[in-house]
Amino acid sequence: MHAIYEIVSGPMVWLAAIIFILGSLYRLIFMGRLAAKKDPMVFSYLSVYYSLRSIFHWIIPFASVNMRKHPIMTVVAFAFHICLFAVPIFLCAHIILINEAWQVKWWYLPNPIADVMTLIVIGACIFFLGRRLLLREVRYLTTFSDFLILAGVAAPFVTGFWSYHQYPGHETAAILHIISGEIILVMIPFTRLSHMLFFPFLRGYAGSEFGAVRNAVDW
Amino acid sequence: MKTPAEATDEQIIDRGIEDGAAKLTQDKVKRVVQKMLAAEGGARLKTYIETCAHCGLCSEACHFYISNDKDPAYSPAGKIKQTIGEIVKKRGNVSVDFIKTACEISFTECNLCRRCVMYCPFGIDAAYMMLFMRRICHKLGVVPQYIQDTAHSHSATLNQMWVKEDEWIDTLHWQEEEARDEIPGLRIPIEKEGADIFYSVIGPEPKFRAQLIYQAAVIMHAAGVDWTMPATPGWDNSDMCMYTGDVEMMARLKKVHFETAMRLKTKRIVMGECGHAFRSVHDVGNRYLGWKMAPLPVIHAIEFFYELLRDRKIRIKKKFQKPVTFHDPCNIVRGRGLHEKARYVIHQTCKAFIEMHPNREHNYCCSAGGGVINCGPPFRKKRVTGNRVKADQLEAVKAKGAEIVIAPCHNCHGGLEDIIKHYELGMELKFLGDIIYECMEKE
Numbered sequence: 043m044h045a046i047y048e049i050v051s052g053p054m055v056w057l058a059a060i061i062f063i064l065g066s067l068y069r070l071i072f073m074g075r076l077a078a079k080k081d082p083m084v085f086s087y088l089s090v091y092y093s094l095r096s097i098f099h100w101i102i103p104f105a106s107v108n109m110r111k112h113p114i115m116t117v118v119a120f121a122f123h124i125c126l127f128a129v130p131i132f133l134c135a136h137i138i139l140i141n142e143a144w145q146v147k148w149w150y151l152p153n154p155i156a157d158v159m160t161l162i163v164i165g166a167c168i169f170f171l172g173r174r175l176l177l178r179e180v181r182y183l184t185t186f187s188d189f190l191i192l193a194g195v196a197a198p199f200v201t202g203f204w205s206y207h208q209y210p211g212h213e214t215a216a217i218l219h220i221i222s223g224e225i226i227l228v229m230i231p232f233t234r235l236s237h238m239l240f241f242p243f244l245r246g247y248a249g250s251e252f253g254a255v256r257n258a259v260d261w
Numbered sequence: 262m263k264t265p266a267e268a269t270d271e272q273i274i275d276r277g278i279e280d281g282a283a284k285l286t287q288d289k290v291k292r293v294v295q296k297m298l299a300a301e302g303g304a305r306l307k308t309y310i311e312t313c314a315h316c317g318l319c320s321e322a323c324h325f326y327i328s329n330d331k332d333p334a335y336s337p338a339g340k341i342k343q344t345i346g347e348i349v350k351k352r353g354n355v356s357v358d359f360i361k362t363a364c365e366i367s368f369t370e371c372n373l374c375r376r377c378v379m380y381c382p383f384g385i386d387a388a389y390m391m392l393f394m395r396r397i398c399h400k401l402g403v404v405p406q407y408i409q410d411t412a413h414s415h416s417a418t419l420n421q422m423w424v425k426e427d428e429w430i431d432t433l434h435w436q437e438e439e440a441r442d443e444i445p446g447l448r449i450p451i452e453k454e455g456a457d458i459f460y461s462v463i464g465p466e467p468k469f470r471a472q473l474i475y476q477a478a479v480i481m482h483a484a485g486v487d488w489t490m491p492a493t494p495g496w497d498n499s500d501m502c503m504y505t506g507d508v509e510m511m512a513r514l515k516k517v518h519f520e521t522a523m524r525l526k527t528k529r530i531v532m533g534e535c536g537h538a539f540r541s542v543h544d545v546g547n548r549y550l551g552w553k554m555a556p557l558p559v560i561h562a563i564e565f566f567y568e569l570l571r572d573r574k575i576r577i578k579k580k581f582q583k584p585v586t587f588h589d590p591c592n593i594v595r596g597r598g599l600h601e602k603a604r605y606v607i608h609q610t611c612k613a614f615i616e617m618h619p620n621r622e623h624n625y626c627c628s629a630g631g632g633v634i635n636c637g638p639p640f641r642k643k644r645v646t647g648n649r650v651k652a653d654q655l656e657a658v659k660a661k662g663a664e665i666v667i668a669p670c671h672n673c674h675g676g677l678e679d680i681i682k683h684y685e686l687g688m689e690l691k692f693l694g695d696i697i698y699e700c701m702e703k704e
């Protein structure tokens with residue numbers, strides 16, 4: 043058990059992080075170059091002001107008409123995304139590990155709060171699963187990979203919760219936690235999770251076209 | 262889920278689609294699609310497909326989805342999935358029947374109205390995707406017959422309606438003569454070099470609605486505008502090739518239009534009340550010609566009327582009395598933000614104005630746009646039932662007292678006319694020009 047732990051918490055973290063960073067860079071640069079070659083007008087019409095105007099409208103809860111039309115989805119989606127990023131970055135246990143390795147540390151979330159936030163992520167994943175299964179318009183679009191991605195996102199949080207609370211089998215859970223965290227990092231650039239990378243560009247482009255060329259709003 | 266034909270419970274046979282498909286083999290489809298993807302399938306296509314979170318949040322943007330009892334096959338992402346999404350996934354390895362269905366979906370179940378762009382958190386542009394699909398269909402020679410005929414007219418005559426050059430000039434003379442009965446000093450100046458304004462219209466105006474040219478001439482005359490219309494091709498600003506995926510022809514049409522305005526050394530182009538033509542000149546055609554924006558200023562009639570009223574160039578004798586409502590055409594509202602200017606014109610000319618909801622950028626499309634009405638009678642029923650939500654919207658505003666629907670777009674007129682008739686709404690349609698003509702001081 044210990045040997046496995048050593049591997050997954052040592053070299054594999056490095057590997058996952060490198061794949062994540064290089065993979066993301068590769069995807070962004072590749073897309074940028076492809077755009078320059080095949081859709082050069084994307085760059086001609088890109089406007090910083092209108093890009094930011096649109097991005098801000100879409101990262102503020104209820105700032106767009108459609109968010110107001112789906113209040114529950116809006117609350118869940120925002121809570122989910124905030125917790126998804128905040129928990130791993132500001133978790134005390136993660137910061138301790140990083141501090142041990144590199145002697146750097148930063149502000150961390152009190153454990154009970156991080157615990158609730160973890161549950162929010164898990165709850166939101168269940169909510170998304172429910173949407174995929176129950177809502178006709180979402181089910182129609184759903185592919186098998188969507189379930190895998192959802193499971194992939196939920197896994198590090200479920201296993202993290204498990205090991206933090208020292209439930210039976212928590213040692214295995216800890217290993218699974220690290221592995222699933224690494225898997226999701228690797229998945230980001232190469233699956234639909236890449237929406238994280240492309241969101242600002244897509245939104246910015248839509249905002250530029252609507253704002254600068256069409257003199258209209260896009261929210 | 263439904264196949265397109267089930268939508269109206271009857272098989273729609275379109276000769277353009279059938280005959281085109283009869284000449285294809287799966288192998289040819291694959292070759293053409295792969296060539297197209299390699300040549301034109303760039304970062305937009307790729308990112309749109311790979312980023313779409315399959316969340317379904319765009320569904321309620323689309324009038325086809327709402328009107329078809331929320332059938333997910335009509336949602337924007339649902340239509341992408343059934344067409345270009347599948348093609349990209351299978352790298353073109355799709356059957357001829359698949360192409361027929363994809364053709365029908367992309368040509369007749371999406372108005373390219375871009376309302377869904379405002380509902381998708383990523384701003385994924387379903388209209389772009391449907392146009393990409395249409396372009397593949399164009400390359401494969403599978404295009405609905407009626408709209409293809411229009412595209413043929415464009416390539417043969419440089420106008421949409423097979424109007425011959427002498428017919429065009431005759432129409433202008435005829436309208437001038439008619440108008441001179443009413444206003445003796447009036448002229449329709451043809452080929453006047455150096456005029457301030459180059460006035461262009463769409464093909465159907467001389468063909469079916471010559472009255473609109475008459476009205477425009479009366480407005481120009483009363484406002485003392487220095488204007489002209491050409492005697493040569495280039496007078497037609499419309500563009501169905503933009504919607505059939507024939508971008509080469511589209512660019513050619515725009516080039517002739519711009520060049521005619523420049524040959525006459527006019528200062529700017531004023532376009533009649535049409536939405537898609539404006540899109541093609543302001544937003545799409547110029548790009549294919551390598552101009553970031555149009556090479557000379559182009560304004561839509563709404564903006565022109567707004568200027569005339571603001572600068573007191575025309576005066577209103579008596580405001581229009583019947584209560585009016587306003588339909589915001591996609592291509593000049595989501596496409597150019599002219600909604601407030603249009604309301605200014607209405608407030609200046611009409612006594613009572615009642616808003617329909619939703620409005621401005623969020624208005625529902627008339628379901629005629631994007632070339633859908635141009636696909637002709639085979640698809641009429643589907644187009645009208647596919648926009649029940651527009652009928653509900655009109656009914657609600659009628660209940661508040663509106664009797665007249667103002668729509669400053671030819672396509673919208675066609676679409677709304679069918680909807681008003683089918684759902685027995687008993688409302689009357691007008692252009693802004695109709696209202697101004699009726700209410701202005703003419704001398």
Ligand code: SF4
Binds near residue numbers: 325
């Ligand atoms: S009709 Fe309009 S809302 Fe519907 S898919 Fe097409 S562009 Fe989007």
Ligand code: SF4
Binds near residue numbers: 315317319337
């Ligand atoms: S809203 Fe956007 S991301 Fe969601 S399914 Fe529709 S197109 Fe895809």
